[in-house]
Amino acid sequence: MGSYYDVDAILTDSQKVPCTFELTVSGLGFLEGNMSGDMKQGSKVELPLWLGEMLALSLNTSSLVTLDPPSALAPRVMNALKADPRMVDLRALAPHFYNLGTRILEIFEEEEITEVLNESFKSRAAVIADQAHNPRGALGEGADFMRGLDENERQLFRAAHDSAKAVRTWMTDLKKK
Amino acid sequence: MALPLPPGLTPPEIAFLCEMELVTVIPRQRLEGLELLGGRLPPLNPPHRTPLPLWLALLLKRQRRANILPPPWLSPHSLSAILEYETKNEEGFSPTPRLPPLPSNNSIMFSPPFLPSSTAEAAPDALPYHWLELGEMLLEAAADDFEDSDNVRKLLQGLREVRMSKLRKGVELLDAEGGIKMNGVGGMEVGEARAFVGGVIDGLRKIVASREQQRRDREKEERENGYPSTADYDEDEMEMQ
Numbered sequence: 001m002g003s004y005y006d007v008d009a010i011l012t013d014s015q016k017v018p019c020t021f022e023l024t025v026s027g028l029g030f031l032e033g034n035m036s037g038d039m040k041q042g043s044k045v046e047l048p049l050w051l052g053e054m055l056a057l058s059l060n061t062s063s064l065v066t067l068d069p070p071s072a073l074a075p076r077v078m079n080a081l082k083a084d085p086r087m088v089d090l091r092a093l094a095p096h097f098y099n100l101g102t103r104i105l106e107i108f109e110e111e112e113i114t115e116v117l118n119e120s121f122k123s124r125a126a127v128i129a130d131q132a133h134n135p136r137g138a139l140g141e142g143a144d145f146m147r148g149l150d151e152n153e154r155q156l157f158r159a160a161h162d163s164a165k166a167v168r169t170w171m172t173d174l175k176k177k
Numbered sequence: 178m179a180l181p182l183p184p185g186l187t188p189p190e191i192a193f194l195c196e197m198e199l200v201t202v203i204p205r206q207r208l209e210g211l212e213l214l215g216g217r218l219p220p221l222n223p224p225h226r227t228p229l230p231l232w233l234a235l236l237l238k239r240q241r242r243a244n245i246l247p248p249p250w251l252s253p254h255s256l257s258a259i260l261e262y263e264t265k266n267e268e269g270f271s272p273t274p275r276l277p278p279l280p281s282n283n284s285i286m287f288s289p290p291f292l293p294s295s296t297a298e299a300a301p302d303a304l305p306y307h308w309l310e311l312g313e314m315l316l317e318a319a320a321d322d323f324e325d326s327d328n329v330r331k332l333l334q335g336l337r338e339v340r341m342s343k344l345r346k347g348v349e350l351l352d353a354e355g356g357i358k359m360n361g362v363g364g365m366e367v368g369e370a371r372a373f374v375g376g377v378i379d380g381l382r383k384i385v386a387s388r389e390q391q392r393r394d395r396e397k398e399e400r401e402n403g404y405p406s407t408a409d410y411d412e413d414e415m416e417m418q
Contacts, residue, residue: 098384105387114388121384122349125377129345132373152380159183159372167369170188174317 008151012099016046019056019065044068049103057107072097073104078116085120086127089148097150121153128153132160185371191364195310196232201246201297204237228296231311235318245319248294249301251312253325256332259304263339270340270361274303309337309365337366344370348377 003009021039029037031045039045047055047065055064071077072093080088090097101117128149131142149157186194197215204221211218219227226246229237237243249255262271274294294305305311312333320326344359344366362370 098380102383102387105384106390109391111388114385117384118381121380122377125373125380126345126349129348129373133341133345156373156376156380159376162183163369163372167188167365170192171313173189174192174313 008096008099011151012096012103013050014048015070015094015096015100017049017052017070017104018044018068019047019052020044020068021065023064025064049100053103053107067107069104069108069110070094070100073101073113078113081116081120085123086145088120089144090150090153091148095151098152124149124153125156128157129160132157133164183372184375186364186368188365188368191307191368192310192314195307195314195364196230196235198231198295198305198307198311199228199293200231200234200248200295200311200315201226202229202234202237202243203246204243206242208237208242226297228293231295231314235314238319238322245315245322246297247315247319247323247329248296248299248311250299250304250308251315251323251329252301253328253332255301256329256336258302260332260336260339263336263343267343269358270343272303273361274300274305304336304361304363306364308363309333310363340366341369344374348374 021041021043024041025039028039029035031039031047032043052065052067056067057063077088077093094100098117098121101113105114105117127142127145131146134142146157202221203226204223206221206223208221210220215230218229218233221227221229221243229243234243234245238245250259259271274292292305293299295307295311299305312329316323316326316330316333323329340362344362347359
C-alpha cells in the first residue's frame with residue numbers, strides 16, 4: 001500500500017494484534033516472557049501486525065498462527081462509534097486507528113466495519129474542520145476531542161488549520177503594504 | 178517530497194492571478210497607451226472611464242493618479258442580497274455571473290478569467306471567481322472610493338464565513354455516489370478548502386479501498402465462473418453475422 005519510506009505505514013505495521021499459535025514452536029517462548037521455554041499450541045500472544053500477518057498468511061500449508069481482530073476494532077468500539085463518533089478517543093485505542101483498520105479489513109472481510117469507519121471518519125472530519133477554523137475551540141471545550149484524534153485526523157487538522165492561517169496571513173500582509 | 182508547499186496555490190499566488198482582472202478606473206492624469214506583452218493598454222484621458230488590469234489600477238491608485246470604480250456587485254445592496262440568498266439556500270452557492278451569448282461568427286467562447294466580471298459594467302447580482310481576493314484588495318488600496326467601505330467589509334466577511342461553513346459541512350455528504358455541488362466557489366475559497374477536502378477524500382478512499390478490491394475480485398471471479406460476460410456476447414454476434 002504505502003510508500004517504502006512512509007513513516008506512518010511503518011508505525012502501523014508495528015501495532016500489536018492478538019494471535020493464537022496453532023502449533024507448538026520450540027524456543028519461541030520468549031515472545032510471551034517465558035525465556036527458555038517453548039511456545040505452546042493455543043497460546044495467545046500480541047504480535048506486531050507485520051509479523052502476525054506474515055505468519056498467518058504467507059505459508060500455504062497449515063498456518064502457524066491465526067489472527068484475531070484487534071481490540072481497537074472490537075464490537076464494543078464499533079457500537080460506540082455508531083452511537084456517537086465524536087465521543088470516542090481513537091488515539092487511546094490505536095495511534096494509527098484508520099490505517100490499522102484498513103490493514104485488518106484487507107485480511108478480514110467485514111462490510112459493517114468498513115461502513116462504520118467510513119461514517120465516523122466523515123462526521124469527525126466535519127468537527128475537525130470546525131475546530132481548525134475556530135482558534136479557541138481547540139483549547140476550550142474541544143480539547144478532549146482533539147486529544148482523541150488518530151494520526152490521519154491530526155494531519156487533516158493541520159492541513160485545514162494551515163490553509164486557513166495562510167489566507168489570514170495574506171489578508172494581514174495586504175494591510176501592511 | 179522536496180517541495181515544502183502543499184499542492185494547489187498559496188493565497189499570494191491566487192491574489193497574483195487575480196491581478197489580471199480588469200477593473201474600471203477614473204484617471205486623474207493623462208497617460209499614453211502602453212504596449213505590454215499581455216496586450217495593448219488603452220490611453221488614459223481624464224475623466225473618461227477606462228478598463229485596466231487590477232495590478233496597474235492599484236499602482237496608479239497608490240500614486241494618486243487614478244480612482245478605482247468598484248464593480249457593482251461590491252456594493253452593500255448587492256452584497257446583502259447575495260448574503261441573504263446564501264443563508265436561505267442551505268445547499269449550493271450563489272450562481273456565477275452569466276456568460277455572454279456565444280459569438281456567432283467563430284466558435285471561441287470566453288470564460289471567466291477573460292471576461293470583464295469586475296468592471297463597472299459587470300452584473301450586479303453575482304459573485305465572480307475572484308470575488309474575495311478582489312474585494313479585499315480593493316478595500317485595502319481604495320477604501321475611499323467605496324460609498325460605505327465598512328459595511329462592504331462586514332458583508333464580505335459574512336459571505337466568506339457562510340460559504341466556508343457550507344464547504345466544510347459538505348464533507349459529511351461525500352460518498353462513493355455523490356458529493357457537494359461546488360459551482361460558484363471562488364478561487365481563494367478553493368485554495369483554502371483544497372487541503373482539507375482533499376485530505377478527507379484521501380482518507381475515505383483508503384478506508385473503502387479494501388472493499389473496492391474485494392468487489393473487483395468478486396466480479397472477476399463471477400466472470401470467470403461461466404456467467405455470461407460481454408466477451409461471449411460479442412462472439413455470438415459475430416457468428417450470427
